Amino acid sequence: MEVMKEVEKVQNKVTELIKEGKSIGFVPTMGYLHEGHVRLIKEARKENDFVILSIFINPLQFGEGEDLETYPRDEHHDKKVAEENGADLIFLPSTDSMYPNPLSIHMSVEGRTDALCGRSRPGHFEGVVTVLTKLFHITRPTRTYFGMKDAQQVAVVDALIKDYNFPIELVPVPTVREADGLAKSSRNVHLSAKEREEAPAIQKALQYGRELVCNGETRPEEVVRSTRKFLESQTHGKIDYIELLSYPELEFVKTIERPVILATAVFYEKARLIDNVVFNEKGEETAG
Amino acid sequence: MEVMKEVEKVQNKVTELIKEGKSIGFVPTMGYLHEGHVRLIKEARKENDFVILSIFINPLQFGEGEDLETYPRDEHHDKKVAEENGADLIFLPSTDSMYPNPLSIHMSVEGRTDALCGRSRPGHFEGVVTVLTKLFHITRPTRTYFGMKDAQQVAVVDALIKDYNFPIELVPVPTVREADGLAKSSRNVHLSAKEREEAPAIQKALQYGRELVCNGETRPEEVVRSTRKFLESQTHGKIDYIELLSYPELEFVKTIERPVILATAVFYEKARLIDNVVFNEKGEETAG
Structure with a gap:
């Protein structure tokens, strides 16, 4: 399994894969991988020639007073989990490499977000669609995998892909649960x-x-x-x-x-x- | 030269081209092609295996009271010009196929537009980046060509590509002029x-x-x-x-x-x- 921190390296790798006619499965995450993520990686592994997992704690999708600082991190564990479950490449960009300059062009979300978490997390889904647009362009996946635990996120990604004609298939994956029914998180x-x-x-x-x-x-x-x-x-x-x-x-x-x-x-x-x-x-x- | 009106047909064609390892040059236009456009097509022809020209009068980039209704159209002439200058495919989508539903996700432009035409055409560049994001995803070009006559547009496309990591090379092309110096338009x-x-x-x-x-x-x-x-x-x-x-x-x-x-x-x-x-x-x- 390869580990890359540089945007350009991933872009070069992906260009090569596309030239070889390989399909690419992409699992975007914020790390601290649990069985929910494992399920996404396994689904991607089944359906694609090459599996990319990204780990990026995206500051844009955290609001004032939210848990950006305390969001759990464990890079060593994540690499092990990703490799064991069949990821071919982990993309681990720094915040500076994802946002080297202030953005001139901003994305905002109107439908599908004035309910549920969208209402209590203003700006959250703006941050999500912004980072996903960047990640989709960097990794150029055939298919991308999202857990249904965050169903509103799936609905927003569905809108992003349809509104902007991304050449990507969205695959929603059922929530993985503990034995007692608690959703993994x-x-x-x-x-x-x-x-x-x-x-x-x-x-x-x-x-x-x-x-x-x-x-x-x-x-x-x-x-x-x-x-x-x-x-x-x-x-x-x-x-x-x-x-x-x-x-x-x-x-x-x-x-x-x-x-x-x-x-x-x-x-x-x-x-x-x-x-x-x-x-x-x-x-x-x-x-x- | 192929002529396609359906988004899906272009997407299928492009998927095929990419599998074959072909480079794609893309020239987005609003039609009524003149020598400025010809220069863009010729540049694209020189540098790419396959050249796509789109003709779409994008309602989103016209403001209240602007010339959407009177913007000149001549599809017959445009097809002839495109073919003669080496385009392989014209993409001629309908407004309904580009915007089948109201958008849930909107793009706005902050930098580079509070001057020049941006100031007197509020919403214009929002419409431009929205349609270009869609067209870039449909045609998936290696390189895209824009005339320097609309230098602010070139600057905004430059920001779009950099902000969102589009895997596309922007090629600015010098303005073509009449013998007396008037920019072609x-x-x-x-x-x-x-x-x-x-x-x-x-x-x-x-x-x-x-x-x-x-x-x-x-x-x-x-x-x-x-x-x-x-x-x-x-x-x-x-x-x-x-x-x-x-x-x-x-x-x-x-x-x-x-x-x-x-x-x-x-x-x-x-x-x-x-x-x-x-x-x-x-x-x-x-x-x-």
């Missing part, structure tokens, strides 16, 4: 023992909401109300939001008659956890 | 006979300004003042602006001690003409 290490014990209630509550739809409930507000009540009874975490929206448009719906997402974010002492479930009007889970 | 057809007679004064005035620098003038405001006086004495056209700025940053300078652009825009009855000259601190013309 780099931020789980910041949970206290008691919080860790309570946190599986997040996915349980979302499944509880989904089952209401299986049993005939069609009113979004009723599903949200019951899910909130269930979750509040199971954890001391502070609920940031619980929302039910169309998917992938992430728009308000009056009745559940097409694919929707039921999503939540919960604040614990030192971590904010997110999770979701995507399902159709019958309450059947769908891929996103 | 699709808009010249809208000049009255008298206006056409006066319009060569635009380039003459800019060269007059440049010669002041050859002769030792270093004060931007003095060059601008004299250029304005010269131009006003030679034409009834209304001067929109005359500015002297650093190039390609397009920033205000206190003294002429590095490459600069002296640029102007002049309103005639039915056309607004632009022209410029780029030169160094000795007054020597440079390529831009």
Whole structure:
């Protein structure tokens, strides 16, 4: 496995791969790889000749007071995980090499972000589409892999690729979970023992909401109300939001008659956890 | 020469070309091809295996009250010119195929546009970078060709490519002129006979300004003042602006001690003409 820090080296490598007719799978990450990332790397490995993993903690997508400084880092571990799971190249750029000068041209996101995390993280998705546009141009992938845990991110990347005709296939990958249902996340290490014990209630509550739809409930507000009540009874975490929206448009719906997402974010002492479930009007889970 | 209207067809063709290891030269235009465009096509022909010309009158880059409706069109002529000069493919998309849905993600331009045409055409360069990002992803060129007549556009494309790491080489091509010095433009057809007679004064005035620098003038405001006086004495056209700025940053300078652009825009009855000259601190013309 190759490790490259320089933008230009990766560009040269990719030019060579493209000349050889190789397909490229790209997994963009902020590092501290867990099984969710492993699943993305494995999917990319299955479907492409060459797999690139990037690790870049993008300052642009962190807001004021967010966890940029404390975001966990472990380069040694990440290299091992990437290599063991079949990555061919890790791209580890510095902030200076990604943003050598102030940008003259800015990207902003209007649809799909005035709900869920977008509302409580102003500027977050601007940072995401900016860095992804750069990374996509540097790595020129055939396919790119994103976890459905961050379903809103998948919806925004879907919009980015469609709005700007990127010649890239977006592959959404199901959320990987602990045995007790907690979604894997780099931020789980910041949970206290008691919080860790309570946190599986997040996915349980979302499944509880989904089952209401299986049993005939069609009113979004009723599903949200019951899910909130269930979750509040199971954890001391502070609920940031619980929302039910169309998917992938992430728009308000009056009745559940097409694919929707039921999503939540919960604040614990030192971590904010997110999770979701995507399902159709019958309450059947769908891929996103 | 192939003619394609569908985005997907061009994408498939380009994928094939890239697999074959072919280099692609791309000339984006709004059609009504004149010798300025011919020069771009010829340059692209010289340097690439395959030459794509796009013709798309991009509504996003026209402001309120600008000439979107009257912008001249001649598809038959354009196809002939493109073929005769060595284009391999013309891409002629419809507005609906370029913008099938409202965009969720918007691009804005901050640097390099608060001067010259950017100031009097709010939103113009936003439209330019948006459509170019789409066209670059559809045609995936090795090199792209822009005329120096629109030097500010070249500066903005330079920023777009650098800010977002597009894997594309920008090739600026010198302005093509009529025998009397008037820069070739699709808009010249809208000049009255008298206006056409006066319009060569635009380039003459800019060269007059440049010669002041050859002769030792270093004060931007003095060059601008004299250029304005010269131009006003030679034409009834209304001067929109005359500015002297650093190039390609397009920033205000206190003294002429590095490459600069002296640029102007002049309103005639039915056309607004632009022209410029780029030169160094000795007054020597440079390529831009």
